Amino acid sequence: MLSRSRRILSRFRNLFRNxxxxxxxxxxxxxxxxxxxxxxxRRGMAPEEAQLAAKRAxxxxxxxxxxxxxERSLLWIEQTIQDLRYALxxxxxxxxxxxxxxxxxxxxxxxxxxxxxxxxAVMLRSVAAEDPQRLVIFSWSSRHDPKLNGLSSYGxxxxxxxxxxxxxxxxxxxxxxxxxxxxxxAFGGGLDVDFSGNGPANIARGExxxxxxxxxxxxxxxxxxxxxxxxDAPTASPAIVLDYSYWQRAFGADPSAVGRTVRLDNVDxxxxxxxEQNFTSLTPGKSQDFFMPLSLAKRIRGEWGTQDRLSDPATxxxxxxxxxxxxxxxxxxxxxxxxxxxxxxxxxxxxxFSEGDAPTLQLLPAREALNGESNQxxxxxxxxxxxxxxxxxxxxxxxAGLILARSANRQKELAMVASGWxxxxxxxxxxxxxxxxxxxxxxxxxxxLATSH
Amino acid sequence: MKKxxxxxxxxxxxxxxxxxxxxxxxxxxxxxxxxRLQQVSEDALNLNQGTIYPALxxxxxxxxxxxxxxxxxxxxxxxxxxxxxxxxxALEEETVRWRQMSGVVEKLLAEEQ
Numbered sequence: 001m002l003s004r005s006r007r008i009l010s011r012f013r014n015l016f017r018n019x020x021x022x023x024x025x026x027x028x029x030x031x032x033x034x035x036x037x038x039x040x041x042r043r044g045m046a047p048e049e050a051q052l053a054a055k056r057a058x059x060x061x062x063x064x065x066x067x068x069x070x071e072r073s074l075l076w077i078e079q080t081i082q083d084l085r086y087a088l089x090x091x092x093x094x095x096x097x098x099x100x101x102x103x104x105x106x107x108x109x110x111x112x113x114x115x116x117x118x119x120x121a122v123m124l125r126s127v128a129a130e131d132p133q134r135l136v137i138f139s140w141s142s143r144h145d146p147k148l149n150g151l152s153s154y155g156x157x158x159x160x161x162x163x164x165x166x167x168x169x170x171x172x173x174x175x176x177x178x179x180x181x182x183x184x185x186a187f188g189g190g191l192d193v194d195f196s197g198n199g200p201a202n203i204a205r206g207e208x209x210x211x212x213x214x215x216x217x218x219x220x221x222x223x224x225x226x227x228x229x230x231x232d233a234p235t236a237s238p239a240i241v242l243d244y245s246y247w248q249r250a251f252g253a254d255p256s257a258v259g260r261t262v263r264l265d266n267v268d269x270x271x272x273x274x275x276e277q278n279f280t281s282l283t284p285g286k287s288q289d290f291f292m293p294l295s296l297a298k299r300i301r302g303e304w305g306t307q308d309r310l311s312d313p314a315t316x317x318x319x320x321x322x323x324x325x326x327x328x329x330x331x332x333x334x335x336x337x338x339x340x341x342x343x344x345x346x347x348x349x350x351x352x353f354s355e356g357d358a359p360t361l362q363l364l365p366a367r368e369a370l371n372g373e374s375n376q377x378x379x380x381x382x383x384x385x386x387x388x389x390x391x392x393x394x395x396x397x398x399x400a401g402l403i404l405a406r407s408a409n410r411q412k413e414l415a416m417v418a419s420g421w422x423x424x425x426x427x428x429x430x431x432x433x434x435x436x437x438x439x440x441x442x443x444x445x446x447x448x449l450a451t452s453h
Numbered sequence: 454m455k456k457x458x459x460x461x462x463x464x465x466x467x468x469x470x471x472x473x474x475x476x477x478x479x480x481x482x483x484x485x486x487x488x489r490l491q492q493v494s495e496d497a498l499n500l501n502q503g504t505i506y507p508a509l510x511x512x513x514x515x516x517x518x519x520x521x522x523x524x525x526x527x528x529x530x531x532x533x534x535x536x537x538x539x540x541x542x543a544l545e546e547e548t549v550r551w552r553q554m555s556g557v558v559e560k561l562l563a564e565e566q
Contacts, residue, residue, distance in 0.1 A: 028531075031530055032483050035529060038529065059503040060503065064506050067506060072510055
C-alpha cells in the first residue's frame with residue numbers, strides 16, 4: 001500500500017518535472033547504447049558497425065522512450081479525467097444543489113472581486129514608472145506658513161505634515177544645478193479646459209507636465225512622440241500628448257489623431273503622440289485626458305489669477321520628481337536638493353521663509369509620496385473589504401453545510417466502496433474534485449458579477 | 454533439436470527478474486541487467502534491451518530500486534540501479550507469489566497430459 005501511494009506521488013511529481021526526467025532518460029539511453037557498442041567492438045567489430053549493431057540490439061529508441069514516458073505519467077491523468085467526469089455527472093444530477101451552491105459562492109466571490117479591484121487600484125498598485133524605487137518626489141514642511149501668492153495642490157499627496165507643491169522657478173533651479181538626478185520633472189493638474197476641434201467642443205482634463213516628465217518616469221508613447229525638453233521653450237509650437245483611454249474614447253482610437261490640430265481654450269495645439277496604455281497617472285486613482293507642456297500655463301490659464309505662475313517664485317503649484325542617478329542614495333540627493341531649496345526660499349530675491357520657520361525638504365519614494373486620496377478612503381475600503389470577506393466566509397460555511405447534508409445521503413454509497421483503502425481514496429478524490437469543479441466555475445461567475453456593476 | 458523460438462516476456466515477470474538480478478549481482482546499469490537476463494535465459498527471451506526501461510521506472514517509483522549516476526570500469530558514465538530494503542521485501546513476496554502461480558500452472562498442465 002505504501003509503495004502504491006509513493007508511486008502515485010512520484011507520478012504526480014513527474015507531471016511537473018517532465019523536462020528533467022526527459023533529459024535523464026536521453027542520457028541513460030545514450031549511455032546504454034555506448035556500453036552496447038563497446039561490447040560489440042570488443043568482439044571485433046569496427047566502431048561504426050558496432051554502433052549499428054548496438055541500435056539493433058536495443059530495439060526502437062523512440063519506442064523505448066515513449067514506453068518510459070507512458071509509465072511515468074499516464075495513469076494519473078487518466079484517473080483524474082475519470083473523476084472529473086464523475087464530478088460533472090454528479091453535479092448535473094442535482095442541478096438544484098449545484099445552482100444554489102454556485103450562486104451562493106458566486107455572490108461572495110463577486111463582491112470580493114469588485115471591492116478588491118478598487119483596493120488594488122487605489123492602495124496596492126505600484127507606481128506606473130520604470131524602476132520606481134529610484135523615482136523620488138519632493139515634499140516640504142515648515143514651522144510657519146510660507147509667504148506665498150498662491151499655493152495649490154491637486155490631490156497628489158495627501159498628508160497633513162508635508163506639502164508637495166513647489167514653484168516653477170525652483171524646478172528650473174533644480175534642473176540646471178542638480179548633480180544627483182539623471183532627470184527631474186514637474187507636473188501640475190489636472191485642469192479642465194475647453195477642448196474643441198474634435199467634433200463638438202467639450203471639457204477635457206489636462207495635466208501640465210515639464211519636458212522631462214516622460215523621460216524621467218520612463219513612459220513611452222504608442223504613437224508619435226512624447227513631450228520633450230524642447231517643448232518647455234516658450235517659443236516652441238504648442239503640442240500635447242493624449243492619454244490612451246481618452247484617445248480611445250474621444251478619437252475612436254483613430255491613428256490619424258496624431259498630427260491633428262485641436263484648440264485648448266483659445267490656443268491651437270498639435271497632437272503629437274498617444275501615451276502607452278498602461279500609464280494613466282503617476283498618482284494612483286488620478287487620471288487625465290491629455291498632457292500639455294508647462295510652457296502653455298501662460299496661455300491656458302484655467303481658473304488662475306493675476307500672477308505669472310511660470311516665473312513667480314511665490315506661486316507654488318507643481319509637484320517635483322526626480323530619478324536618482326545610479327549609485328546615488330536618497331540621502332545624498334536630499335542634501336543637495338536642500339541646499340538648493342534653502343538658497344531659493346531663504347536667500348532668494350523674494351524670501352518665502354525666514355530662518356525661524358525652519359523649512360525642510362524631504363525626498364520620498366514616489367510610491368510613498370503619491371498616495372493621492374487613498375489615505376482618506378483607505379480606512380473605509382479596509383472596512384468594506386473586511387465586510388465582503390465575511391460575506392464570503394458565510395457563503396462558504398453555507399455551502400459546506402449543504403455538502404455535509406448531501407454527504408449524509410451518500411453514506412450507503414461510501415460504505416459499499418469502503419472495502420479497500422485505495423477505492424476510498426479514489427472516491428474521496430472524486431468528492432474533492434467535484435467540489436473543486438464547483439469552485440472553478442465560480443471565479444468566472446464572480447468576474448462576471450464584478451464587471452457588470 | 455530445432456532451435457527454440459524466443460519467448461515473449463510474460464506480463465508482470467520482468468519486474469521480478471530485475472529485482473532478482475539486482476539482489477544477486479549488486480548495483481547494475483540497464484545494460485548490465487539486460488545482459489544478465491539474456492545470459493541466464495540462454496537467449497531464449499525475446500528481449501529488446503529498451504524493453505526494460507518501463508520496468509526500471511516502475512521499480513524506482515515504487516521505491517524498490519534507487520538509481521544513481523557513476524562510472525563503469527571503462528570510465529563510461531551510466532545510471533546504476535541498486536535494490537532497496539523495500540525492494541528486497543517486495544522480491545521475497547513476489548517470489549512466493551510466483552512460485553505459487555507457476556506451481557498451479559505446472560500442476561494443471563501435468564494433469565492434462
